[in-house]
Amino acid sequence: MYVQVKQFVKMLHTLSRLLDKAQRHAGENKSDSAVLLNSRLSPDMLPLTSQVQMACDTARLATSVLSGKKPPVFEGMEKTIPELKALIQKSIDYITSLKECDFSGWEERIVAPDGWAGAFKGEDYFYQHAVPNFYFHMVTAYAILRHKGVHIGKMDYIGQLPFLR
Template sequence: MYAQITQFTKMLHTLSRLLDKAQKHAEANGFEPEVLLNARLSPDMLPLTSQVQMACDTAKLATSVLTGKQAPVFANTEETIPELKVLIEKTIEYVTSMKESDFSGWEDRIVAPSGWAGAFLGKDYFYQHGVPNFYFHMVTAYAILRHKGVRIGKMDYIGQLPFLR
């Protein structure tokens, strides 16, 4: 489990780097970064700011639910790229504060996330909701930036790979 949670950390670092590229793109093209932060893929979808917040919320909630530890509450009032980057860092700090032993028994632990109508086995919650929801918001944030002309590609999304050589 701990290895899967560290994937959240890797991807949150990726999200921060994507926001850096968004900032540079806005500056180079003479518009305010808020244009990108308010962008959506479709009128009925949430904007980039919300996608970043929800990726952070999902990583934080999955970590909390599977360890049984209380997650910090973040207000999700960010309106700028620097504020979103602080949110990402706070989320990474929380996720990386866990030790592998904190996840002991996570697969068979009965979990009932706050606000949900029922309970799950930890593995079902994580694999059926936590992972897909996290990546939904990650890829949507990436797609919004790409759609708006930010020069990013697949390797910007995947990030560094742990090559042996």
């Protein structure tokens, strides 16, 4: 499990770097970054701001319930790139505060996140909801930025790879 937690952290750092590129793009094009933050791929989809918030929420909730900890609650009132980057960092700080031993027995732990209609085995919750949901919001955030002309590519999404030298 702890390896997967590290992947959440890696991808949240990636999301922060994508927002840096979005900020530069807005500056270079003399446009308001709020336009990017309120952009969406389809009228029935949530805007970029919500995609970032939900990626952070998913990573925090998943690591919380699978470690048996109470998840931290953030208001979700971010409206600027610096505020979103601060949310990402707070999420990373929380996730990295958990220790590998906190996840002992996570696969069999019964989890019932607040507001959910039922409970899951930890392994089912993680692989069938948390991971796909996290990556859905990550990819959607990337796609919105790309669609709005921010100069990013596949390697900006994948990030640094741990090549052996």
